[in-house]
Amino acid sequence: MAGAQPIASIHVRGSSFLLPTPSPCLPLPSLDALLAAAIDAAAGPFHLRAVHAALIRLGLDSSSFLVNKLLRRLSHYRVPLHPYPLLIFSLVPRPNPFLWTALIRSAALFSSCRPDHHPLRLYSLMRRRWPPSPPLSFTFSALLKSAAADYSLANGLQIHSQSISTGGFDADLFVQNTLISMYVECSDLASARKVFDGMSLRDAISWTSLIVAYTKIGDLSSAEGLFDRSFVKDVVAWTAMITGYVQNAMPKEALASFERMRQAGVVIDEVALVGTISAIAQLGATKRALWIRDIVDKTGFGQNVVVGSAMVDMYAKCGLIDEARRVFDEMMDRNVYTYSAMVVGLAAHGRAYEAIDLFNEMAGRTNVEPNHVTFIGVLTACSHSGMVEEGRFYFRTMKNEYGIVPSPDHYACMADLLGRAGLIEEALELVRSMPMKPHGGVWGALLGACRIHGKTDIARIAANHLFELEPDGIGNYVLLSNIYASAGMWDEVSKVRKLMRARGLKKNPSASWTEGKDGAVHEFFAGDNCHPRTREIKDALEELLRMLKLEGYKPILSSVVYDVNDDEKENLLKGHSEKLALAYGWLTTTFGDTIRITKNLRICEDCHLVMRLASRAANREIVVRDNMRFHHFRDGECSCGEFW
DNA sequence: TAGATACCGT
Incomplete structure (x- = not known):
């Protein structure tokens, strides 16, 4: 006989679906094993239905083993639990605990659509039906995962106590790990910690779950402490630290972790890359953006859609919008x-x-x-x-057309759009018609528009809402005070200042970053003298401003809302972090270079003017990313067209 | 013959 022939096939709409060929040297596989292989090899839900039809014909549709496999494959294709998979299950007269667990797992995937098929309901059926099925440790993993997905601490606690009363499953490593995750998802860190502390054996997953718990509440020092103590530092644990730093706006620490991970010889995966790419996006560090591209290329994850999307975002946030577009265009998926x-x-x-x-x-x-x-x-x-x-x-x-319910963020965009265009009354009307309470962003957009168009009456309305929503948001006081100042309403200006003093508001913690040629990130705070080259930077700034004054630059003193004399105002303006970053950039670049600056707050009017003039006088392209948008300054003009 | 838990992007 030349070669083994397939011994069975299933025909589905003209295409035949071959069952695996047995080796001639081995005994023939059982029918169960053959059908199990057919389920594993099915190409989609349609094939699975055909296999199920075969099971019925062969009288094997009550086999827990085969139906279990079918359910797993169906949930893999995300076929909702109702009605087909439930039908398959209901044909099994005595489902064993494995099959019950598979059903609960499938239900957990779709628990939000069918409350009567909720995993906990199915669990209670499993326990009450005759003959009752004892649960397995896997049953609790599935149940706890669904409680975590529902953020239901009440369900989680109930499952936890069931896991103890039905046979001490709370001593199982997998159950313990899932318990930690469940408590973390349900914001009960104390209980998560209690489970962790009570474990006689912990693996990388136990440690990582708790590390993530601490990063989520912003307690990075506890997370670091655990990470240092853990002896199982795999790529997932490292990544948990990296993303923890990113989520807490500590991109430098995230990058340092990535480097340490590489030095430790850990093989990088796509998730670690995504975390690192986000860190670079947050930092806006151009050199780093180019550096990570090499690493991505070397690891071969460049065509991963998550990595690619993160890269597009990173390049855009680093000011390299053309590079972002290039990556986007080259992506296959x-x-x-x-x-x-x-x-x-x-x-x-x-x-x-x-x-x-x-x-x-x-x-x-x-x-x-x-x-x-x-x-x-x-x-x-x-x-x-x-x-x-x-x-x-x-x-x-x-x-x-898309049935997307507008969020407060969408309303903020609309308020901004109408307001900037001078349709401030219409913008106010839109805000007042919102079906939900407007957040600070919505009123902030309106207040910003009032600044452009000198609308003091609506500015007052918007600002009063903002003072209530964000009592510490100093930018709102500054903006309102500027609006009054431009209208010559000095009494109102002093009232706002009084309010600021009464609320004990301090100067903005404004910060800017710029990259040196070596890729090192230089950080500047308003009025700060911490940089090792402070003296040179200050001298460079003086010289630059002298140059600009010859070209007609007059400091915009109204950008300062503190009640000080004009000289002092000019001094305060000179201390703005983005000007320090500009001076550093000027000092360390030559004609035709690009200076890139990232700022944590919105750029002030005076700095915007300085950047614009400096781009021509110093013959540099200057790209500033503030918390609102990018400004590309070139030859005395800004890409925003003064529309910001 | 079966089964699970931690880290990702707008």
Whole structure:
């Protein structure tokens, strides 16, 4: 006989589906084993139905073993539990504990759609049905995971106590690890810690779960302490530290961890890369952005859609919008995250038409559905270039065509769009018509528009809401005071100042960063003398400002709201962190170079003017990323067209 | 013959 022939096949709509060929040297596999192999090899839900039909014909549809495999595969294809998988289950007269557990696991995937199929309900059925099934440790893993997904501490506690009363499963390592995660998800760190402390044996997962718990509440020193104590530092544990730092706005520490991980010889995976890429995005560090690309290329994760989307976001946030576009164009696989990152990035750089073109391409020529974030990008693009009608159109489209309920962030974009265009009354009306309470961003957009258009009456309304929502948000007081100052309403200015004093508000902790040629990040705080080259930087700034004054620069003293004399105001302006970063950049670059600055707050008017003039006088391109958008200064002009 | 837990992007 030449070669073994397939011994069975299933025909589905003209395509035959071959069962595996047995080796001639081994005994024939059992029918069970053959069917199990057929389930494993099925190409989709349709094949699985065909296999189930075969099971019925062969009288094997009551086999817990085979039905268990079927359920697992169906949930792999995310076939909802009701009604088909439940039907398959119901044909098994005496489901064994494995099968019950598989059912509970499937139910956990869809617990939100069918409350009557909730995992806990199925568990109680499992315990009450005759003959009752004893639970397995796996049963508790599944149940605890579903409690964590529901953020239900009450359910979690109930399952925890069941795990003890039904046979001491709380001593099982897997159950303990899942308990830790459940308590962490349900924000009960004390209980998570209690489980951890009570464990006689801990593995990498136990340690990592608790490390994540501490990073989530922002207690990085406890997380670091645990990480140092842990003897099992795998790539996941390292990544938990990296993302913990990122989530707590500590990108430098995240990068340092990544380096230490590499030095420790740990093999990097795509998740570690994504965390590191986010850290670079947060830092806005251009050199690092180019550095990580080499690493991504070497590891071969460049075509991973999550890595790619993170890269698009990173390049956009580092000011390298063309590089972001290049990565985007080279990606083979793009999803809604990829498109949203690109649209939001283009919008932040003021490239509104490109952003809207891309959105239209996505909506028209791909199967990728836009989501709420994509529309944030589209609406931002419209507002940053005064496209009022387009903005109104997309706001309607979002609701009517895509069924996306506008969030306060979308309303903030609309308030910004209408307000900037001078339609401040309409913006106020929109805000007042919101079905939910407006957040600070919404009133802030309105207040910003009032600054541009000198609307003191509406500014007062917006500011009063802001003072209530963000009593410590000093920027709001500054803005209102500026608006009054521009209108010559000095009494009001002094009232705002009094309010600030009464609330004990201190100077902004403003900070800027810029990168040196070596890629080192130099950090500057307002009025700070900490940089080792402070003397040189201050001298350079004086010289630069002297140069600009010859070209007509007059400091915009109204950017200072402190009640001090004009000389002191000018001095305060000189101490602004972005000017220190500019001076450092000027000192360390030459003609034609680009100086890139990242700032944690919105750039002030005086600094904006200085950047604009310096780009021509010093013959440098200057790219400033503030907390609102990017400004590209070139030859005395800014990409924002003074529209910010 | 079966089964699980930790870290990712807009």
